[in-house]
Amino acid sequence: MPIEVESKLLIVDDLPENLLALEALIRAPGRLVYRAGSAEAALALLLEHEFALAIVDVQMPGMNGFELAELMRGTERTRHIPIIFVSAAGREMNYAFQGYESGAVDFLHKPLDPHAVVSKVSVFVDLHQHRKALRHEMESLAAAHRKQEELVQQLQHTQRELERAVRMRDDFMSMVSHELRTPLNTLYLEAQLRQLHLSKGKLDSFAPEKLPTMIERDQRQIRNMVRLIDDMLDVTRLRRDALSIQTKPVDLASLAHAVVDNLRHQAEAAGSTITLEAPETLRGVWDEFRIEQVLTNLLTNALRYGGGKPVEMTVRLDGDQAVVSVRDQGIGISPEDHQRIFEQFERTDVSRKHAAGLGLGLYITHKIVSLHAGRIGVESTQGQGARFFVELPLQPPVATPDTGEITN
The missing domain is CATH 3.40.50.2300 (Response regulator)
Incomplete structure (x- = not known):
């Protein structure tokens, strides 16, 4: 134009x-x-x-x-x-x-000569107009080129994100299949073994004194599958911003004792012990189920990567917030991985060699803490163990009506 x-x-x-x-x-x-x-x-x-x-x-x-x-x-x-x-x-x-x-x-x-003056002036005016029009066209082309380059960069970024999403999906499906197959195979083999014993009349395997151990093994495998399914459901809710918390008065010290008691058998199986230092009471307003999930995830990770050494949990009051700390003496985490481990499906190369997992526990934990307006962090170096800490305001701020994330 x-x-x-x-x-x-x-x-x-x-x-x-x-x-x-x-x-x-x-x-x-x-x-x-x-x-x-x-x-x-x-x-x-x-x-x-x-x-x-x-x-x-x-x-x-x-x-x-x-x-x-x-x-x-x-x-x-x-x-x-x-x-x-x-x-x-x-x-x-x-x-x-x-x-x-x-x-x-x-x-x-x-x-x-009027005619000569008019002619000469017209020539230079035309040249000027053509030069200005050409400059405008060059500027327009340069702007279009810059916009095209920006579009290409956006498309390349989108392509990289899509490729990453596809890789994450494939890795996720592979990990889920692997993680679910382990407890399912164990349960299946146990069932086959019991069926074989029954067919041969070996009822001593089902003696009353053996049943508690048998039931505990089954429950442990079922709990593992339930935990995996719950993690996947939580990730789906987080992606849809649908993971809400329902707050009420909670005694964090009592909750910590209950979580530690629930994990006693898991600690024994790992050759470890859990010690808890907490006040008689520490009351705040939180989502009890979700905070229990946070404490369980931190202790489970400490047992998993703690190398069978003792795990220490402390719960204390610091001003207007509660502070939970979980310390292990295991494989540790390199400083360059401190931020990455809180992303979904992210695990360190060392952790993959020590235990299986989806890389969702810390991601979900981080999101739950954030929904409580809190903070989670880690202090660790490779081979020197790790200390995870969580800071929770005693009274989380109420979210705006349209978010639906925090309700009292």
């Missing part, structure tokens, strides 16, 4: 009547004519405007036209403005040669 370019013309002459006559000749739609009665006045206008053409009288008092041209050629802003000199002197004074040396594009002699 063609653009309309307004051309500014500068005429310089010390005689007002010459300025009026010249302006009358060159005035036309789309042109603005500026008059200057001296070279000094012309310089002031040149600093303010971009001109398509300057028509300059040679013989002026003070600074003459040639000197003005020399100044124009020495300034970046004005050096490209075409100059037409006008002179009433005879041709024998060789002003034309001096004018071209000063950078003029043409030279006119008085009395002026």
